[in-house]
Amino acid sequence: MEYEIIYEKSSDGWSAYVPELPGCTSAGADRAEIENNIKEAIELHLELLHGQEH
Template identity: 40%
Template sequence: MRYAVVIEKAGANFSASVPDLPGCIATGETVPEVAIEIRDAIRFHIEGLRADGLDVPRGVSLAKYVEA
């Protein structure tokens, strides 16, 4: 499955979240590090949903850059 991930600068590090998986977040000192961490967080989140007998949401969010 593919999920849109939002990566933001958060003080001295970076944070990542997954809009289609509420509560699925990760942090890292660099963008590459937070990308690895959010992949692991997504897998762990999905495993938890399945273990609890819950449906795994599909990745439906899109990310676009918009000129302002």
């Protein structure tokens, strides 16, 4: 499944969030780091959601 990811640059680095997954956010120092971080955040978010279903 694919999700839209919104990336935002600030003076402190980068942040990202997934509109379809409320609460799924991440931050990083640069674009490469935030891309990896948000992918991990999505995986963990989905694991938590699936765990709550059982």
